[in-house]
Structure formats: C-alpha cells, structure tokens
Amino acid sequence: MxxxxxxxxxxxxxxxxxxxxxxxxxxxxAQANAGVISNFLGQDGFNMVKDETVGADEELDTQYYKSEFESVKEVKASGEAYTQKVMEEGAVLLKNTNNALPLKNTDKISLFSASSVEPIISGYREMREKKSGTTNLLDGFKEAGLSVNEDLYNWYKNSSYGRQYIVGPGLYSIVNINEAPWNSIPENVKVKRGYNTAVFVLSRIGGEGTDNQMFDNGEGEPGKEWDAYQGNYLALSEEERSVLKGLKEAKDNGTYDKVIVLCNFTNQVMLDFVDDPAYGVDAVLYSGSIGSKGSVAIGRILKGEVNPSGKLSDTFWKNHYLNPVHANYGQYKLDTSNKGGLYGYSGYIYVDANGNEVAASGGSENSYVVYQEGIYSGYRYTETRYEDKVMGVGNAGKYNYDAAVAYPFGYGNSYTTFEYSDMTAVYNAETDAYDISVKVTNTGAVAGKEAVQIFLQKPYTAHDKQYGVETAAVELAAYDKTEILAPGAEEVLTMSVDRRDFAKYDSYSNKTYILEQGDYYLVAGNGAHEAVNNVLAAKGYTTADGKDAAGNAALAIKVGVEDSETDKKIVEEDLLLYSTAEVNVYSETDEEGNLVGRKITNQFDNADPKIFENGVNYGENAAGGAWTYVTRNNWAGTVKYVVSVDEATGVVSNYARTNNFVKLMKTSGIARDLDFDVLREEATDVAYPKFGSTASAWQLIDLRVDENGEAIPYNDQRWEELLDQLTWADYCAILAGGLYNTPDLSSISAPSANTYDTDLGVFSEFGMYESGLATKLNDPDKNQRAATYVDNGIVAATRNLDLIYEYGVQWGEDCLWAGFNGLYGAGANIHRSPYLGRSYGYISEDGFLSGMTLAKMNLGMETKGAYMLAKHCVLNEQETNRCGSATWANEQSIREIYVRVFEIAIQEGSLQGVMTSLNRIGGLPAPHHPFLNEVLRYECGMTGYNVTDSGMSYMDTANCVYAGNDLPINNVSHTVPNIPEAGYGHVTQAARDCVHNVLYTVVHSSAMNGFSSDMRVVRFQPxxxxxxxxxxxxxxxxxxxxxxxxxxxxxxxxxxxxxx
Amino acid sequence: MAKNQKTSYKTVRGIAFYLLFPAFILCLIAPFMHKAGFEGTQYFSQEAFMLPLIGTGVAILLAVPKCTSRYAGVVTFLVGLASLLSFANVSYLYLSAVFFNGMAETIFGMFEQMGIHYTFCALAYLGAMLLGIVAMFLPATKKVKA
CATH class of the missing domain: 1.10.287 (Helix Hairpins)
Structure with missing residues (x-):
C-alpha cells in the first residue's frame, strides 16, 4: 500500500x-506578448462603448469605409476576376514567329514539363499555405475554350518528376528542377492525334529567405543531386533542353506544328535558347506567377480572344553571367559551420589591411554586399553601354548587346501593330513640367491596346565625368495606355514629366540634386532599347555605326532646361543647382509659424565606402588599386563579372566564381556604426515634451476630419494638444510593439489597427478577425481564403494605371472583409538580380515604375481605409544574409533607384509608411538610420508610421524611435527609457513624434469605422x-x-x- | 547448524543511479552550448547559465552518498525542468525570429533552422528531465547478499 x-x-x-x-x-x-497572442486568437481585447454623457450627431454615418460587396463569395470572385484581368493586360508576348499565335480554332495543346501540373502561382510560402482554390493550367485552358492533351497532363501528374526540395521548403530552401527528360515520356502520351501545339511551361520558384542558386554549393545528397546546369538554377537543365530538342524534332517530322514557351517564373531563366535553331521555339509568352485565374487569361491570350499588351518590368537576360551585378551579389561561400539558424550562407566578409578575412565574432555584422555597379543595373547598364558602344565613347570595349540581352526593359509584342506619330513635348511653366503628346494608330488587323512609354535622356557632362555623377542613357519617365483600338483606329495620349525629374543626384561635389544645362531627349519607344535607338537616330547615328536598328528620330524630342522663377538656383558656369527646399517643407516652423524647408543634401554618406572615413579602404595602396564604382567614363575598366566570360560572345570559359567582388576593410568607423547606440552617444539636455495636459480632452476620432469633413492635417495644432494629453505610460503602450497590429489606447479611445504581412495582398481566411465584415456578418464562407494574386511585376507590366488603382481597391476590399486595417506590403525592393528569391513580391528593376505601381495600388487601398507599409526599406535586394548584413552603395544610386520607389509612392500615392529592412545601411541597422526621418518624412512628406521587420538582437527601441522607425515589431531589445531619468529628452521627443505617426495612420484607416465622438475604447481582458x-x-x-x-x-x- | 545465524546484505547502486549519469552530463554541457551560441545576445543570461550547473552539482552531491541517492532523481527532474524553462524564457524570442517567416516542413528541417546550439540545449534539458522522471520510479540502491 x-x-x-x-x-x-x-x-x-x-x-x-x-x-x-x-x-x-x-x-x-505570454503576458509579455499579450498583443501577439490576442491577435493570433482573434481576440481584440477592447470593446467600443457608448458614453451617454457625450452628445453626438446621431445622423452621422460612422461607417467611413464601406464595401461594395454583400458577401465573401462576391468579394472573392471579384479578387479572382482581377487576377484574370491583370494577367490579360500584363502578360508579355516576347516572340511570335511562323504565325504561331494566336492559335487557330483547330489547334490543340499538349502541355509539356512537370511544372505544367504544378505551375508557379505565387511565392513558395504562399503556395504552401494555399494548396487549393486556384485554377490550374489544364482547367484554365479548358475554361478558355482550348483543348488540352489530358493523357500527357495525367502522366506528368502521376510521375515522380517535378520540383524537389533539397533543403526546405521553408525559410531556407533549395530546389531541384527534376524535369522529365524527353525520352522518359511515353510515345503514346507525348504524341496524340490532333494535338499539334506544344506549350512548354518553364517555371522557377522563389520565395522568402533564400535566393536562387547560381553555383553548386554541395548541398546535394544521394537521390537529390543538384541538377541545375553548372549549378545555375536559372539556366535550362539538361532534361529541359532534351524536351525542347525533342519537340524541335517532332516539329521537323510534322508531329507538332508549333512550339510555344510559357515563361511561368518571376526569377528569370536565361533566355539564350529562344532564338537558337536547335530548339525551334516559335513563340514565347511571359506570365510570371499566375495566381487564382491567371491560367484562364493565358488561355484566352493563346486563343486570341485577348490581344496581349504587357510591357516587361525588367530586362530579360540572355546570359546572367554577363550581368555585372552578380560579381557582388548574394552568397560568397557556403559557411558549413553556421548553416541553419538565422544566417545560413556567408556573405562577403570584411578584410583587414592585408586583405585577410576578419575573424567572425558571430552574428551578421561581419557580412556585407557592395552595389559596385552604382546606377548601372538592369537596363541602365545594358542600354547605356550599348549607346556608348555605338557612339564610340566610354571605353565600351567588346560589349555585345545581343549576347547579353534577350528582351529589353519595357518591351512587349502584340497580335497587331501600332504606329506612333505626331509626338510633341512642350514645357508648361504653370506646372513646371513637360507636356507630351503621342498619337497611336492601330495599323494591324486585330484590335488591341498599346502602352506608350516615355523615356528621358539627360546629358552626360564634363562636370558629371569629373565628379562621378553617372547618367543612364535613358530612364523611364512616364507612361499611359490606350483603350482598345480597333484596326485603323487612333488615340492621342498625353502625359507629363516634371522638370524636377530632369535632375540627377550629385553625391560627391554639390551633394544635392543638380539640373544641368544641356540636351535632353524625351523619347517614346517599345522599350528602353528602341528608345535609345530613336535617340541615336535623332543624334544622327545609323546602323553603319553599329546600331542594331535604324530607330525613329521623330520620336525623340530634344528639349533644353528652361530657367524657372520658382527655382531657388545658383548658376555656376554651365550648371544650374536645383534645390528643392521649397518643395519639401514638412513639420518645421520658424518663430513666426512659417513652414520652413530642409535643404536636401547627402544622407547616406555612412553607406558609401568612397565617402565614409574619407574613402580609406582595402586596396587603396595595393598594386591593383582601389575598387571603383562602375562608370560610363570607363566601362571596360570598371565592369566586373562573376565568372570568366567573353563579353563579345557570352561564352563562359570557367564556371568557378571569380574574386571580382569588392573587398572592404572593417574600419573603426564601420565598427562604430555597428555598435552605435543613441542612448550612449547622444544624451543631451533636450527638454522633455509635455505630458498629461488637461487643457484639452481630445479623443482620437475628433482628429479625423474637421467640421467641413476635410482631413485634419498632420501638423494641425489639435494634434499637439492631443499629444500633450498623453502620459508616459500611454507612450509606452503605443510603442510597446507592432506585431500585426498597433496597440489600442483607451485614454483617447484609439482602437487597435490590425495589419497583415504580405507581398501580394491578403491570402488569409476572411474570417480571421472579429472586426472583419466576414465575421461580423457571420458569412457562411468566412473560412474561404482571399484570391491568390499574380506577381507584382505583372501588375506593373500592364502599364495601366487605372487598372492598377482598381486592383488596389480590390486589396482594400479584402482587408475590410478580413478585418485588416493595413498591410505590411506590398514589396518595394528592386529587382537588382533575377536570383533574388523574393522577386515575385517586388515589382521591377526600375524605381520609377515600382513607385508608380505602388502609388496607384495604395491610392486604391485607401478608398477602403487600408494603409500600406511598403517593404523593405531600404537596400534589401537579396535574401542571403538579409539579417544584419551591411549594404554599401553610393548616394546617387540609393536615391535614384532604391529610395525612389518609396519617394514616388509617398508623393504620388500618399504612402503612409514603410516596413524597414533587416539589413544594415552601411553599418547602421536600417531601422536605426536617420534617413527615415530626414528623407522619407522631411524630404518626401511621409506622415504615417514605420515598423521594423522581425526584431533582431542588433535592433533596439531607443535607436529605432530616434531615427524615425516608430514601432518595433517584436523581439527588440531596450524599452524606451524611463521618463524620470534625465538625459533622455532627445529620445522622448522622438517618441512623441512616433506616437503621433502611429495615431495619424490609425485615425485615417478603417479601424475608425463605428467611432463617433461619444464612443470610447474600453479594454477588457481577453x-x-x-x-x-x-x-x-x-x-x-x-x-x-x-x-x-x-x-x-x-x-x-x-x-x-x-x-x- | 546455528539457527540464529543472520544473512548479511550490502547496499549497491540501483539502475536509477546509472540512469542519472547521462542526465548530469547533458546538464553540464548544455549551459556551455548555450553560452557558445548566444553569449552577447539577448538570448543569453547568467541565470540560465548557472542554474543547471548549480542544480546538477546539488543532484550529484545527493546521488553519490547511498543514503541520499534516492532523492537525486527528483532533484534531477526539477533541475531539468527548471533549466528548460529558464532557457526557454530567455531564448524563446530567438524562435520567433527564426520561424517568423515560415517553418520547414520536416522536423530535421526545423532543427536545422534553429541551429545546433539551440537544438542541443532544448533537447538536453528535456532529456535530463525525462531521465530524472524515470529515475524517480526506479531504485537508486538495492540490497544484495553480501
């Protein structure tokens, strides 16, 4: 017992x-993360209660943001319809020969490749979470009225071929292509009577956490050997080549009439094969990731019911080894001692004065990447070097455009032909912009739409050469799209380009934007290459000079820069210095209460090794000389490649990685920035802000609109009074964390605003939050997920700003029904390389195109009370070592390409805020970098809040707050210091601004639905x-x-x- | 034959005693793995480092004398539990960072994501705790005929 x-x-x-x-x-x-858990469980933790002692307007409609739909079914159907609409206008016809497309009524399709049964619909995280609910290629083509060889389709489906994860899937994934070789496909399925059209689906997957591989890293294990050609995931594998060769043979013997390649990737595969007669490809259609109903759109395009009208958002390379970006990109070597965890592969490692790697002390601060190409990435490189080759300047060397580029940025074909004519460009002093007009005529036999793109060429002057102000041959400056034009019909499109956009950034001499005297060209063309050829024609160059096309001089209008009385300018010799101080007034007033501007000057000196610490760095005294940024003043002397490759032919003589990357010394200045702490280093006696004032009793809802229904501006006095009311405890509550929501605050009845983490719109269940319409209305379909949206590059490829705006409205509708008031998204980083794992979530290699796309999407979302926090700001163009790795770049490239996305989205689309990036900018973590206030707020006029990405040990709240990153998402060390302790006035004042930014965003969102002046937020225990x-x-x-x-x-x- | 002759017994170690050896080893190594992987970051604390070392010392002191060795199992269980909780408390946000954007689909993939240091510490403390539980229900000593 x-x-x-x-x-x-x-x-x-x-x-x-x-x-x-x-x-x-x-x-x-759990208590320390109460907000996170409450969010996860959908328990808001606060109630809205009517205060009967306060009178309110009973007639006021407090549903400030409403849906157009009555049910989940309707809103989801609308989302799916938009994936089809956007694909119909965004898919790009790259090649169409031998009358391959559109298909004839008698044409029947055999879909080839293992990816045909598992196409890329999104990034791999989204695909993993949405295993059903999208229309596959078979069903989509059938819905479009096409006949598809189902025997072949089912063979692929039942086979063991198809994407194979060597590592992952997950945060860190490496994928094998695992294509079925031609000879493995049974004869009786690959050849079926009547099925005369072969569509080869070429897919590559990408996703968060891992870049695609260019080199074999020895990850393969028995049974999962690495099958990419020379280790390059973005090259055709041997098995894929065998299928295309097999189809060519089948065409030759009459089994097939045509071979079409469907490019179902956002990570662009090298297109060195499309014009190779060994493969016999007749047509190429680019779709990117296809989302819910993109397959139906593709079917309709192939069938000819829709005339494709998309224009590429990126340069499509024939040969990635000829892209100079890759000499300084992604991983350097496999770090087997640190595989897994957060850090995975090694990036580039700092060196000492002798060039030896500095011993790693653990963590990410030892790795970096240098954007050595400067502004010359994508078409800025390919087209500028081409122009200089034709003109015989800049030591263009053996550069061969045709060896590098398959299809240029902005290119797109059609089933019809269009003629541009009567182009004019006239300066408008009232708007300080150039008004451009182009007539577009459909000269073909099929109705269709045409997107007209206007590029701008700026002069490359003696000042520029002397002071390293680089200048691209052309830059996209404006675009618009016609309506559907019937054969013979015409339409005149008018666009404008601000004179402000004629400026360039001078990082080293004037350290501001400059607007130079000289010849500018505003030019129209079917892509950047045609635009350059048009400019060259206007300058008198012909094919005898090495041009690959004659060009049309009539479409390149030469303009000069006119003096304007609105300039604050200093004229020096042939140079106008253009200060935009008067434009960027924000948040500062002088003693008379006048708004005063802040002069634009360098904000990223700490990120440019050529400036930081006087540019002293590795190689300065070495025999080989210090590294330089790529310059068009000396192409051959500054462009580097990642392998040994012949520029003239593209032939690779050695696939081993070269040592052409930039080596940086870890100087004391870099070490200081890596360890910078505003609490330790900048304690001042700045006065603390006012707390707990009883002079006013504003509630947050009172600061939404004024008595006339107009939005109360950010710098209105009422905001100061409301902020004076708050206590230090209120500050701490608001700034406690921003993981998927902003905290609520009962003292001013500020509700919590829910945010959803995404690159591509909402894809959760509609019934996720109690505050969503799906839950409030107890919709029977609330467990349905929202549509799977196509990749953002295809959205931009439509070049249809009205459609993009509507697309944003749709995203806003999804937010209303699911209970989200904002998004951590969309993706705003640049496609610096096709190997970027997260390419599907980002938009383009061009900052202007990316920014305009985001601007329109955000304006659409805002109509439904949803705000966008575009991500990741800034210089996060690779997944490798994104956690803490330092990005080094010069100010000109940062401003003109990488920050430009956010600048345009703020100024043209009222973007409220950003999610800062995980990498460092120079040595400073992005959320600690003062550009957040100095550039995004003071120069660009942003008024909302910034949030960190996943909190890391190298971030802390005080430094975030001080720099202008308002909310730590989670896991960030150091709480904001306590008010009684003296010396923290500077941080506390910054905290006040952060609280202001958060509340300003929330008050203009759908989180305020249902609030009137008599409603109070009452916390309750979840x-x-x-x-x-x-x-x-x-x-x-x-x-x-x-x-x-x-x-x-x-x-x-x-x-x-x-x-x- | 002498009817009143007594049989003498001696006390020897029971299986529970030997089960505790691997538990002690795990609890002595894990703190140093924790330190190696996370010192200098917010995922490390001196308390989480010292607790298993001190606790294991106490457990060893109890295990060695046969008269107290029956209590070593429960102490080892408590040390394992306390170490696991202390480690989790200081480092759980590391997991939120690692898995913030997705988990691998396989267990081994997840372990790879977490890294060798974290995985070892978690499994070591869990293992020590389980060994302590088993040792609690088994004899630490037994009497055998001399």
Whole structure:
C-alpha cells in the first residue's frame, strides 16, 4: 500500500510540478506578448462603448469605409476576376514567329514539363499555405475554350518528376528542377492525334529567405543531386533542353506544328535558347506567377480572344553571367559551420589591411554586399553601354548587346501593330513640367491596346565625368495606355514629366540634386532599347555605326532646361543647382509659424565606402588599386563579372566564381556604426515634451476630419494638444510593439489597427478577425481564403494605371472583409538580380515604375481605409544574409533607384509608411538610420508610421524611435527609457513624434469605422488571459498539497525503513 | 547448524543511479552550448547559465552518498525542468525570429533552422528531465547478499 501511495505521490509531483513550471514561466512569456497572442486568437481585447454623457450627431454615418460587396463569395470572385484581368493586360508576348499565335480554332495543346501540373502561382510560402482554390493550367485552358492533351497532363501528374526540395521548403530552401527528360515520356502520351501545339511551361520558384542558386554549393545528397546546369538554377537543365530538342524534332517530322514557351517564373531563366535553331521555339509568352485565374487569361491570350499588351518590368537576360551585378551579389561561400539558424550562407566578409578575412565574432555584422555597379543595373547598364558602344565613347570595349540581352526593359509584342506619330513635348511653366503628346494608330488587323512609354535622356557632362555623377542613357519617365483600338483606329495620349525629374543626384561635389544645362531627349519607344535607338537616330547615328536598328528620330524630342522663377538656383558656369527646399517643407516652423524647408543634401554618406572615413579602404595602396564604382567614363575598366566570360560572345570559359567582388576593410568607423547606440552617444539636455495636459480632452476620432469633413492635417495644432494629453505610460503602450497590429489606447479611445504581412495582398481566411465584415456578418464562407494574386511585376507590366488603382481597391476590399486595417506590403525592393528569391513580391528593376505601381495600388487601398507599409526599406535586394548584413552603395544610386520607389509612392500615392529592412545601411541597422526621418518624412512628406521587420538582437527601441522607425515589431531589445531619468529628452521627443505617426495612420484607416465622438475604447481582458490567470491561481494552490504529499510519503517510507 | 545465524546484505547502486549519469552530463554541457551560441545576445543570461550547473552539482552531491541517492532523481527532474524553462524564457524570442517567416516542413528541417546550439540545449534539458522522471520510479540502491 505504501508503495502504491509512494508511486502516486511521485506521479502527482511530476505532473503538477511540470504544470506549475510551464504555467508560471509560460504565463510570463505570454503576458509579455499579450498583443501577439490576442491577435493570433482573434481576440481584440477592447470593446467600443457608448458614453451617454457625450452628445453626438446621431445622423452621422460612422461607417467611413464601406464595401461594395454583400458577401465573401462576391468579394472573392471579384479578387479572382482581377487576377484574370491583370494577367490579360500584363502578360508579355516576347516572340511570335511562323504565325504561331494566336492559335487557330483547330489547334490543340499538349502541355509539356512537370511544372505544367504544378505551375508557379505565387511565392513558395504562399503556395504552401494555399494548396487549393486556384485554377490550374489544364482547367484554365479548358475554361478558355482550348483543348488540352489530358493523357500527357495525367502522366506528368502521376510521375515522380517535378520540383524537389533539397533543403526546405521553408525559410531556407533549395530546389531541384527534376524535369522529365524527353525520352522518359511515353510515345503514346507525348504524341496524340490532333494535338499539334506544344506549350512548354518553364517555371522557377522563389520565395522568402533564400535566393536562387547560381553555383553548386554541395548541398546535394544521394537521390537529390543538384541538377541545375553548372549549378545555375536559372539556366535550362539538361532534361529541359532534351524536351525542347525533342519537340524541335517532332516539329521537323510534322508531329507538332508549333512550339510555344510559357515563361511561368518571376526569377528569370536565361533566355539564350529562344532564338537558337536547335530548339525551334516559335513563340514565347511571359506570365510570371499566375495566381487564382491567371491560367484562364493565358488561355484566352493563346486563343486570341485577348490581344496581349504587357510591357516587361525588367530586362530579360540572355546570359546572367554577363550581368555585372552578380560579381557582388548574394552568397560568397557556403559557411558549413553556421548553416541553419538565422544566417545560413556567408556573405562577403570584411578584410583587414592585408586583405585577410576578419575573424567572425558571430552574428551578421561581419557580412556585407557592395552595389559596385552604382546606377548601372538592369537596363541602365545594358542600354547605356550599348549607346556608348555605338557612339564610340566610354571605353565600351567588346560589349555585345545581343549576347547579353534577350528582351529589353519595357518591351512587349502584340497580335497587331501600332504606329506612333505626331509626338510633341512642350514645357508648361504653370506646372513646371513637360507636356507630351503621342498619337497611336492601330495599323494591324486585330484590335488591341498599346502602352506608350516615355523615356528621358539627360546629358552626360564634363562636370558629371569629373565628379562621378553617372547618367543612364535613358530612364523611364512616364507612361499611359490606350483603350482598345480597333484596326485603323487612333488615340492621342498625353502625359507629363516634371522638370524636377530632369535632375540627377550629385553625391560627391554639390551633394544635392543638380539640373544641368544641356540636351535632353524625351523619347517614346517599345522599350528602353528602341528608345535609345530613336535617340541615336535623332543624334544622327545609323546602323553603319553599329546600331542594331535604324530607330525613329521623330520620336525623340530634344528639349533644353528652361530657367524657372520658382527655382531657388545658383548658376555656376554651365550648371544650374536645383534645390528643392521649397518643395519639401514638412513639420518645421520658424518663430513666426512659417513652414520652413530642409535643404536636401547627402544622407547616406555612412553607406558609401568612397565617402565614409574619407574613402580609406582595402586596396587603396595595393598594386591593383582601389575598387571603383562602375562608370560610363570607363566601362571596360570598371565592369566586373562573376565568372570568366567573353563579353563579345557570352561564352563562359570557367564556371568557378571569380574574386571580382569588392573587398572592404572593417574600419573603426564601420565598427562604430555597428555598435552605435543613441542612448550612449547622444544624451543631451533636450527638454522633455509635455505630458498629461488637461487643457484639452481630445479623443482620437475628433482628429479625423474637421467640421467641413476635410482631413485634419498632420501638423494641425489639435494634434499637439492631443499629444500633450498623453502620459508616459500611454507612450509606452503605443510603442510597446507592432506585431500585426498597433496597440489600442483607451485614454483617447484609439482602437487597435490590425495589419497583415504580405507581398501580394491578403491570402488569409476572411474570417480571421472579429472586426472583419466576414465575421461580423457571420458569412457562411468566412473560412474561404482571399484570391491568390499574380506577381507584382505583372501588375506593373500592364502599364495601366487605372487598372492598377482598381486592383488596389480590390486589396482594400479584402482587408475590410478580413478585418485588416493595413498591410505590411506590398514589396518595394528592386529587382537588382533575377536570383533574388523574393522577386515575385517586388515589382521591377526600375524605381520609377515600382513607385508608380505602388502609388496607384495604395491610392486604391485607401478608398477602403487600408494603409500600406511598403517593404523593405531600404537596400534589401537579396535574401542571403538579409539579417544584419551591411549594404554599401553610393548616394546617387540609393536615391535614384532604391529610395525612389518609396519617394514616388509617398508623393504620388500618399504612402503612409514603410516596413524597414533587416539589413544594415552601411553599418547602421536600417531601422536605426536617420534617413527615415530626414528623407522619407522631411524630404518626401511621409506622415504615417514605420515598423521594423522581425526584431533582431542588433535592433533596439531607443535607436529605432530616434531615427524615425516608430514601432518595433517584436523581439527588440531596450524599452524606451524611463521618463524620470534625465538625459533622455532627445529620445522622448522622438517618441512623441512616433506616437503621433502611429495615431495619424490609425485615425485615417478603417479601424475608425463605428467611432463617433461619444464612443470610447474600453479594454477588457481577453478570454485567454482570463483562463491563464485562473489556471495560474489554481496550480499555485494545488502544488502545495502535492509537494506536501510527496514529502510526507518520503518521510513515512524513511521512518518505516528505520523501524525495520 | 546455528539457527540464529543472520544473512548479511550490502547496499549497491540501483539502475536509477546509472540512469542519472547521462542526465548530469547533458546538464553540464548544455549551459556551455548555450553560452557558445548566444553569449552577447539577448538570448543569453547568467541565470540560465548557472542554474543547471548549480542544480546538477546539488543532484550529484545527493546521488553519490547511498543514503541520499534516492532523492537525486527528483532533484534531477526539477533541475531539468527548471533549466528548460529558464532557457526557454530567455531564448524563446530567438524562435520567433527564426520561424517568423515560415517553418520547414520536416522536423530535421526545423532543427536545422534553429541551429545546433539551440537544438542541443532544448533537447538536453528535456532529456535530463525525462531521465530524472524515470529515475524517480526506479531504485537508486538495492540490497544484495553480501
């Protein structure tokens, strides 16, 4: 008996001690992350209660943002319809020969490749979470009225071929292509009577956390050997080549009439094969990731019901080895000692003065990447070097455009032909812009739309050459799209280009934007290459000079820069210095209350190794000389490649990675920035802000609109009064964390705003939050997920700003129904390389195109009360080592390409805020970098809040707040310091601004739906917290008798043993 | 034959005693793995480092004398539990960072994501706790004929 009791006492002890420990310790962890858990469980933690003592306008409609739809079914159908609409206008016809497209009524399709049964619909995280609910290629083509060889389709489906994860899927994934070779496909399925059209689906997947591979890294294990050609995931594998060669043979023997390649990737595969007669490809259609209903759109395009009208958002390369970006991109080597965890592969490692790698002290601060190409990425490189080659300047060397580029940026074909004519460009002094007009005529036999793109060429002057102000041959400056034009019909499109956009950034001499005297060209063309050829024609160059096309001089209008009375300018010789101080007034007033501007000057000196610490760095005194940024003043001397490749032919002589990357010394200045702490280094006696004022009693809703219904401006006096009311505890509550929501604040009845983390719109269930319409209306379909949206590059490829705006409205509708008030998204980083894993979520290699796309999407979203926090700001163009790796680049490229996305989205689309990036900018973590205030707020006029990406150990709240990153998302060290401690006035003042930014964003969002001046936010304890507290009380009581029971049993056993 | 002759017994170690050896080893190595992987970051604390070392010392002191070795199992269980909870409390946000954007689909993939240091510490403390539980229900000593 006593043995039984002894066992029972031990069992009780184990069970209840375990529960005691888990509930108490786990409970502490849960309370520290209460907001996160409440969000996850959909328990808001606050109620809206009417205060009967306050009078309010009973007639006021407090549903400030409404849906156009009545049910989840309707809103989801609308989202799916938009994926089809956007694909119909965004898919790009790259090649169409031998009358391959559109298909004839008698044409029937055989879909080839393992990816035909598992096409890329999104990034791999989204694909993993949405395993159903999208229309595959078979069903989409059939819905479009096409006949598809189902025997072949089913063979692929039942085979073991198809994407194979060597590592992952997950945060860190490496994928094998695992294509079925031609000879493995049974004859009776690959050849079927009547099925005369072969569509080869060429897919590559990408996703967050991992870039695509260019080199074999030895990851393969038996049975999962790396099958990419020379280790390059973005090259055709041998098996894929065998299929295309097999189809060519089949065409030659009459089995197939045509071979079409469907480019179902956002990570662009090298297109060195499309014009190779060995493969016999007749047509190429680019679709990117296809989303919910993109397959139907593709079917309709192939069938000819829709005339494709998309224009590429990126340069499509024939040969990625000829892209100079890759000499300084992604991973350097496999770090087997640090595989997994957060850091995976090594990036580039700092060196000492002798060029030896600095021993890693752990963590990410030892790795970096240098944007050595400067502004010359994508078409800025390919077209500028081409122009200089034709003109015989800049030491263009053996550069061969045709070896590098398959299809240029902005290019897109059609089933009809269009003629541009009557182009004019006239300066408008009233708007300080150039008004451009182009007539577009459909000269073909099929109705269709045409997107007209206007490029701008700026002069490359003596000043530029002397001071390293680089100048691209052309830059996209404006675009618009016609309506559907019937054969013979015409339409005149008018666009404008601000004179402000004629400026360039001078990083080293004037350290501001400059507007130079000289010849500018505004030019129209079907892509950047045609535009350059048109400019060259206007300058008198012909094919005899090496041009690959004659060009049309009539479409390149030469303009000069006119003086304007609105300039604040200094004229020096042939140079106008253009200060935009008067344009960028924000948040500062002088003693008379006048708004005053801030002069635009360098903000990224710490990120340019050529400026930081006077540019002293590795190689300065070495025989080989220091590295330089790529310059068009000396192409051959500055462009580097990642492998040994012949520029003239593209032939690779050695696939081993070269050492052409930039080596940086870890100087004391870099070390300082890596360890910079505003608390330690900039303590001042700045006065603390006012707290707890009772002079006013504003509630947040009172600051939404004024008595005329106009939005109350950010710098209105009422905001100062409301902020004066708040206490330090209120600050701490608001700035406590921003993981998927902003905290609520009952003292001013500020509700919590929910945000959803995404690159491509909402893809959660509609019933995720109680505040969503799907839950409020108890919609029977609330467990349905929203549509899967196509990749953002295809959205931009439509070049249809009205459609993009509507697309944004649709995203806003999804937010209303799911209960989200904002998005951590869309993706705003630049396609610096096709190997970027997250390409599907970003838009383009061009900052202007990316910014305009985001601007329109955000304007659409805002109509439904949803705000966008575009991500990731800034210089996060690779997944490799994104956590903490330093990005080094010059100010000109940062401003003109990478920050430009955000600048345009703010100024043209009222973007409210950003999610800062995980990387460092120079040595400073992005959320610690002062450009957030100096550039995004003071120069560009942003008024909303910034949030960190996943909090890392190298970020802390005080430094974030001080720089202008308002909310730490989670996991960030250092809470904002306590008010009584002197010397933190500078951080506390910054905290006040952060609270202002958060509240300003929330008050202009759908989080305010239902609020009038008599509604109050009352916090209540969420159910999970209540149960946790009760469980803790219970276990803390129960454990006492359990321990006592065990002790008593042990004592009893001891006594009994002694007695014996 | 002498009817009153007594049989003498001696006390020897029981299986529970030997089960505790690997638990002690795990609890002595894990803190140093924790330190190696996370010192200097917010995922490390001196308390989480010292607790298993001190606790294991106490457990060893109890295990060695045969008269107290029966209590070493429960102490080892408590040390394992406390170390696991203390480690989790200081480092759980590391998991939120690692898994913030997705988990691998396989267990081994997840372990790879977490890294060797974190994985070892978590499994070591869990293992020590389980070994302590088993040792609690088995004899630490037994009497055999001398």
């Amino acid at each position: 006593k043995k039984i009791l002894s066992v029972i006492s031990k069992v009780f002890l184990v069970v209840f001690t375990f529960l005691f420990g888990v509930i108490n310790v786990g409970g502490q962890m 159910e999970w917290q209540y149960f946790l507290e009760k469980a803790t009380e219970a276990i803390n009581i129960i454990i006492i008798p359990v321990v006592a029971f065990y002790v008593l049993m042990e004592v009893w056993l001891l006594v009994k043993r002694d007695d014996r």
